[in-house]
Amino acid sequence: MTRRRAIAWGAAVVAAVALGFALYRFLKFPPDTTPEGAYLRIAYNIGGSNPRACFAYLEDRAQHAAYTIRDYRRKASERIEASYPEPERSRLLDEYRAHAEAEDGADVWVDLATRQGFTARLRRDLSGIAKVEVTGERATIETARGTRYPFRRRENGIWGLTLFTAELVAEAERAARDWDVVEKAALDYERAR
Incomplete structure (x- = not known):
């Protein structure tokens, strides 16, 4: 050579x-300890039709709400199974099944994201990052299309999307109210026997 x-x-x-x-x-x-990293992971997973992976990039309150929904729906289903007469039992068990049988909060998130259109909304609006504004524990990503996505720094340092927190918390509160109604009705059914 x-x-x-x-x-x-x-x-x-x-x-x-x-x-x-x-x-x-x-x-x-x-890194996902930056708002850009968290946003890009959400965009990547929504683009790849994997909304379950986005659960890790929701803020803490949203994640806790998803677990709360699962826990209340599971508790209500068990009470319905034990005390309700047919056809009410079957109707309510079918209504609560997806969340009651969810393995974890991520499964609840996927179901709600699909049924309430969160995934479609993200898929339609996600684009490249034009601007990032960070103010303390909060950040806003503005996309090239002008859409703004709010984030909050989570306890573990990862940034979490706050866009759907209010809807998830409202659903958790609804599940808690439903549990109260189910428990009262179950006690009435047991007394009537």
Whole structure:
């Protein structure tokens, strides 16, 4: 091998390594401890039809609400199963089944995101990041399309989307009220026997 050929091969290897490093840095997501990183992970997972993975990027209150929904629906289903007469039993069990049998809060999130159109809304509006505003524990991502997404820093340092928190908390409160109604009705059914 000639010296000129060895230098050419060496330069090609160095260029390939440099290109590989540049591509890696370009394609790598920012950490999810930044609003940009959390937003990009949501966009990636919504684009890949994996809304379950987005659950990790919801704020703490939204995640807690999803678990609360699951717990109340499970408790209500157990009480209905034990005390309600037919056809009321079957009707309510069918209504609560998706959330009562959910493995965790992420399954509740997926069901609500699908039924209430959260996923479709995100899919329609997600685009590149135009601007990021961070104020203390809150941040807003403005997309190239002008849509604004609010985030809050979670206890674990990851930024969580707050866009659906109010709806998830309202659903958790509804599940708690439903549990109270189910319990009162179950006691009435038991007294009537």
